[in-house]
Amino acid sequence: MTGTAASRMRGSAVPLPVSPDHLTHVELTWIEKKIEYWIRFGQHTRETILDRRRRILSFQPDTIFAFVRWASNDFGTIISRIDIVRAIAPGEAYQTLPFVRPGGDILLKIEGWPKVETVLHLVDAIEAMGIAPADAAPDYWRHVHNRLTAGHQPRAYSHDQHRAWLKRRRIAP
Template identity: 65%
Template sequence: MNGDARSHSPNVRGNAPGLTHVALTWIEKRVEHWIRFGDSAEEKILDRRHRIVSFAPNSIFAFVRWASNDFGTVVSRIDIVRAVGPGERYQTLPFIRPGGDILLRIDGWPKVERALQAIDAVEAIGLDAADAAPEHWRHVHARLTVGHEPRPYTREQHDAWLLRRKVQS
């Protein structure tokens, strides 16, 4: 699959300005794109297999992509992304328009599975993974990329993140 969302998915452009739009496809056992966490601001169902979910600026979400052909899995990927606001710099990503601030980008099922376990660990301490500090997802990305175990996210880290966010606003 190439990275051009326009040739493989419905039009990703949504109606609401300032939102980040993600094209999701579900063709069981062939192409499965889904949101693992994140609170969408809008959802548009295009047909039984395609929909577009949209996120407000500064929302954090996890986008999982998996695809196979007759010979097995061809894509296994997870991206944790911060939705950007109008005029902000961003990186482009397939199926996400305009793009986003990439916090984590992992390929290959063994590493994707470890990233999903890191998400589960955040949720296990009673937090929504979308509310975790962006630096935690960057840390998980860096550790998994080199084959190391990421340090767990703690309540203390989360409290520090909430205080820092309050001071910055």
């Protein structure tokens, strides 16, 4: 859902503002064994510490990052989720996401610990190849999302796929 569509659902015709610094801001919280929100990969450009449990990381447009959210109560895990997001540039359409302002281009959205764990293993495998997961082809993260959502195993990322992505990125605007 784009920011404009989301604002209409709230009853306002005014879209959510893109931050004046053109960065995408992610609010992270860490309360041991209760709420643990963290960035698994992605290079932030700024960090703002709000208090001992909360901070905000800011990302430049086109930066890809993985945002992991986990929370529990007295009865166990209540949320386990990973989102892989591309930070947007001013004027781009975007999807809203909790704790991400204004939002981003969501490449992957997975819920439930078994599927989240699968994504984390895929991230580890990409790192083991010597490739930063934030530099992997965005289409790969969409593939992983679609396969896991359909209940299938995603294909592994390959060096050939990565070389093709790097060539495509050089020639396409």
